Amino acid sequence: MPQKQAIYMSYGTDERCDEIRKYIEDAGVRLTVRDLKTHPLAYEELTRLLGHLPLSHFLNPLAKEYTKFGLDKEMPPRRDLYKLIAENPGLLRRPIIKNARLLTVGCNRKAIADMLQIPLNGRAVENPEDDNTRRTNNRKMVSATGK
16 A cells, blocks of 8 residues: 655744644655745645635734734735735645645644544554554444444
8 A cells, every 4th residue: 555645834843733744744644845934835836726715714814914914804806815825925824734635724633634544643554454444343333323
């Protein structure tokens, strides 16, 4: 079975993001890491990455630039917002984690575990077939109990 892979993007050093990165790597996922502080996303990359998803979900309301540019009051048109984010990468929530099909943002371990199909405890699965059997049995048990 090929090793799981994902792209991991963060901004500089952040204790919570570093903890999430370690959690993902400990689960056996190979990460391509990108520091948005030193290698920000260009306008074209942002449009490809975020597509037609709601941009407000990806914005960090705690960033100084968020209030500086009045995003707490009104969102500019989408194109202008992409330009603003490209020029001010600190506006993005982090970390951003992307695999082949899905994308998640923030430090929600459950969302990350679901997206990457890794155990919530972060430990690598010794035998993937055993883990798949356990997941299937858990689903059967949940549906049998009606919960």
